[in-house]
Amino acid sequence: MTMKVKEQNEISETGELLPPEILEEIQQALQECYVCRRCISGCPVANQMEYPPAVLLKLLALGQVERILQSRTIWLCTSCQNCYSRCPFEINIPYIIDLLKEYATKKGVGTSEKGIRKFHKVFLGEVQRTGRVHEMSLIAKWKVFSGNLFGDMLLGMKMFLKGKLSFLPEKIKDKENLKEMFKP
Amino acid sequence: MRMAYYPGCSLHGTALEYDLSTRAVCHELGIDLEEIPDWNCCGATSAHSLDKNLSYYLPARNLKIIQETGLDVVIPCAACFSRTRCCADALENDPQMRQIIEKKLSYKFHNDTQIYHLMELLAQQLGLEAIRSHVKRPLKDLKVVCYYGCLLVRPHQFTRLDDKENPQLLDELMTTIGATSVDWPFKTECCGASLSLTRPDLVLDLIKRMTDWTQDADIDAIVTACPLCQANLEMRQSADQKIPVFYFTELLGLAFGSEEAAAVVKKHLVSTDTLVAKLMDDVTQAKEYAPTAEK
Numbered sequence: 051m052t053m054k055v056k057e058q059n060e061i062s063e064t065g066e067l068l069p070p071e072i073l074e075e076i077q078q079a080l081q082e083c084y085v086c087r088r089c090i091s092g093c094p095v096a097n098q099m100e101y102p103p104a105v106l107l108k109l110l111a112l113g114q115v116e117r118i119l120q121s122r123t124i125w126l127c128t129s130c131q132n133c134y135s136r137c138p139f140e141i142n143i144p145y146i147i148d149l150l151k152e153y154a155t156k157k158g159v160g161t162s163e164k165g166i167r168k169f170h171k172v173f174l175g176e177v178q179r180t181g182r183v184h185e186m187s188l189i190a191k192w193k194v195f196s197g198n199l200f201g202d203m204l205l206g207m208k209m210f211l212k213g214k215l216s217f218l219p220e221k222i223k224d225k226e227n228l229k230e231m232f233k234p
Numbered sequence: 235m236r237m238a239y240y241p242g243c244s245l246h247g248t249a250l251e252y253d254l255s256t257r258a259v260c261h262e263l264g265i266d267l268e269e270i271p272d273w274n275c276c277g278a279t280s281a282h283s284l285d286k287n288l289s290y291y292l293p294a295r296n297l298k299i300i301q302e303t304g305l306d307v308v309i310p311c312a313a314c315f316s317r318t319r320c321c322a323d324a325l326e327n328d329p330q331m332r333q334i335i336e337k338k339l340s341y342k343f344h345n346d347t348q349i350y351h352l353m354e355l356l357a358q359q360l361g362l363e364a365i366r367s368h369v370k371r372p373l374k375d376l377k378v379v380c381y382y383g384c385l386l387v388r389p390h391q392f393t394r395l396d397d398k399e400n401p402q403l404l405d406e407l408m409t410t411i412g413a414t415s416v417d418w419p420f421k422t423e424c425c426g427a428s429l430s431l432t433r434p435d436l437v438l439d440l441i442k443r444m445t446d447w448t449q450d451a452d453i454d455a456i457v458t459a460c461p462l463c464q465a466n467l468e469m470r471q472s473a474d475q476k477i478p479v480f481y482f483t484e485l486l487g488l489a490f491g492s493e494e495a496a497a498v499v500k501k502h503l504v505s506t507d508t509l510v511a512k513l514m515d516d517v518t519q520a521k522e523y524a525p526t527a528e529k
Binding site: 094095098126128129130131132134135142148149151152155163165166167169170171173174176177181182183184185186189192196202205208209212213220222223224227228230231232 | 243244246247248250272273274275277278279280281282283284285286288291292295338339384385388389390398423424426427428429431432433434436440469501503
């Protein structure tokens with residue numbers, strides 16, 4: 051007996067549903083996963099995740115959407131592709147996690163790994179500003195945002211002295227297309 | 235051989251050594267690198283984590299520029315390579331995404347640009363024999379492990395590079411230049427990637443497993459082909475371990491007797507001085523000995 055994913059979501063605790071465009075993409079995966087755990091065995095951060103890969107898929111299948119969207123799990127994923135690489139059904143777990151991260155961000159869902167999400171925003175902020183990531187600017191901005199002003203300071207000084215952190219960012223000339231790419 | 239060259243953001247910053255050694259080695263091997271004009275960031279991890287469409291637009295703009303050059307492209311950074319290949323795959327096989335991208339960037343995608351990672355360009359397209367013929371100073375006293383990391387070999391559907399569980403290309407390159415490449419269990423284990431700035435504690439653990447192993451096995455150095463892997467391995471190993479981490483192009487450069495390579499490795503955070511002194515002590519003699527002089 052297989053329940054359609056939509057039916058499963060309707061009986062979730064919080065009544066939270068994933069939007070149809072995401073459900074469409076993950077439906078097959080949620081039905082296929084039989085928790086062989088190859089993904090969990092190969093995941094470098096599984097021991098830090100509340101819901102390591104196969105568990106995440108099963109919880110989604112059972113309608114525990116809100117829990118997953120708020121999890122640390124989806125942000126800790128390093129996109130190493132080990133799970134995808136070893137899954138007998140070739141379930142693209144990193145891609146599914148990306149969809150969840152994007153959705154959680156758009157919805158403004160809270161997470162306890164705020165730092166990681168913020169970091170990605172700061173990174174893309176740099177890309178939007180200049181077209182390239184100037185590491186000095188990125189690190190400076192990240193330190194201000196994260197409140198961790200003095201961590202890695204010695205490292206930073208060393209790198210600067212060796213000419214690995216330049217003062218001036220490089221800006222691309224094609225501002226028009228750059229702006230266009232970031233338009234929603 | 236003329237190739238379009240996409241360095242990516244790190245190679246203009248903290249991975250300067252990778253850029254400089256790549257240029258030196260390619261120059262020696264007769265590969266003309268033309269850095270593509272006005273390239274943008276590939277989006278790395280942050281784009282695909284927050285905005286799927288953006289994660290395609292960014293590399294697609296680069297592909298548009300590359301297409302206009304009429305050349306194939308070589309990419310040294312594993313992450314840039316991965317994102318660019320992923321984008322090319324979408325353009326090729328996902329008509330809906332292709333339409334969205336082409337509209338956004340006002341261009342028509344022709345499926346005729348080959349996208350190479352630097353490692354496969356040198357080891358496979360150019361070939362090991364060609365590499366061997368340029369070796370002036372075989373790195374005989376060097377015992378290394380090859381760290382491929384994640385994105386060169388996975389997802390294999392996109393990278394189509396080597397073997398995804400036990401790749402050999404880098405090992406073969408190292409053997410070709412005279413070094414001893416030791417087999418080890420961490421070839422394709424994740425270094426923690428972009429968690430380095432947000433969760434360095436996790437990266438420390440991941441790196442420690444590897445550097446503990448290399449310390450126990452008396453390895454001289456770790457060799458890698460990705461800027462973030464190199465940075466993590468170097469910056470996040472424990473302070474007492476001091477294991478040098480090279481880009482494979484630096485070692486190729488040293489074996490070719492390149493002075494640029496010798497200069498570039500001085501920029502490493504974990505000092506390579508003792509190791510390089512041991513390897514390079516007779517480079518000047520090797521240069522005089524070599525039948526074909528540089529430049």
